[in-house]
Amino acid sequence: MQLLWGVLLAQVPGDAGPGIIELFMQTGTVDKVVLGILVFLSVGSWAIIASKFFEFKRAASQTERFLEVFHRSQRFSEVNSAAERLKASPLVAIFQSGYVEIDAQVKASSESGANPTSSSYRLKSLESLQRTLQRAVGVEVQVMSRGTGFLATTAAASPFIGLFGTVWGIMIAFQEIGLSGSSSLATVAPGIAGALVNTAAGLAAAIPALVGFNYYSNRIRTLRADMQDFVLELINLAERNFT
Numbered sequence: 001m002q003l004l005w006g007v008l009l010a011q012v013p014g015d016a017g018p019g020i021i022e023l024f025m026q027t028g029t030v031d032k033v034v035l036g037i038l039v040f041l042s043v044g045s046w047a048i049i050a051s052k053f054f055e056f057k058r059a060a061s062q063t064e065r066f067l068e069v070f071h072r073s074q075r076f077s078e079v080n081s082a083a084e085r086l087k088a089s090p091l092v093a094i095f096q097s098g099y100v101e102i103d104a105q106v107k108a109s110s111e112s113g114a115n116p117t118s119s120s121y122r123l124k125s126l127e128s129l130q131r132t133l134q135r136a137v138g139v140e141v142q143v144m145s146r147g148t149g150f151l152a153t154t155a156a157a158s159p160f161i162g163l164f165g166t167v168w169g170i171m172i173a174f175q176e177i178g179l180s181g182s183s184s185l186a187t188v189a190p191g192i193a194g195a196l197v198n199t200a201a202g203l204a205a206a207i208p209a210l211v212g213f214n215y216y217s218n219r220i221r222t223l224r225a226d227m228q229d230f231v232l233e234l235i236n237l238a239e240r241n242f243t
Contacts, residue, residue: 028172031194034165035201041154041161042205048147049212055088056219059144062089063226070095076102090140090223091230097136098234101129106242123242126235133231140227144220148213155210162202169195 066089069082080099083092102123109122123129173192 028194030168031165031172031198034161034168034198038158038161038165038198038201038205041158041209042201045151045154045205045209045212048150049208052147052212052216055144056216058088059090059223062086063091065089066091066095090144090227093140094133094136094227094230095234098129098133098231098238101132102238102242105129123238126239126243129238130231130235133234137224137227137231141220141224144223148216148220151209151213151216155206155213158202158206158209160202162198162200162205165198165202166195169193169198 063086066083066086069086070079070091073079073082076099079095083095086092105123105125105128109124169192172194
């Protein structure tokens, strides 16, 4: 413990001793590789967190606008035209999948009727429409979930990678004591510095990734529920107008 405090106190302003970063630069290749991996995981996690933030924000904004159009319009064709400008909303892809299925079934029903009147515009299979919409929901959930796996991996693996760096640094410190026969601060400082830096780096990578993963997982669950509600609403409209 006194050795750890000695390394930390070497950073105090005005102290003539080297700082912890300077001591870390004296460590071996393994410590630097561990730190490099943790930096990569941390930077990747922050990039995903930032990109998902803007992705969800854009999706929420366009979803609100799409629902306004959907509830205001009298025809699916009008909604489909407006949906082309709101592609960031997951509901748009679901609606367009359903619209294509409804249009195909109605055309097939119309062509098979002896008298192509309005009464012939009917859905052949409501179950087929439901399967199409559920498949579209699954695709959109996968799209919205992209990147969260990296956050989960970073949150789970970073502490153990940092722990490996910690153990390795302490092993190096004891090795230096054995080789030099001295337990002075100058002998063990690089190894202890490597242990401290990698421990801190492991936690710094894991904590934001864990928070981001939990936050976006909750947002995806909420979006999935909203998509399921929209599917039910769309099926009800199709059943009311085309059966």
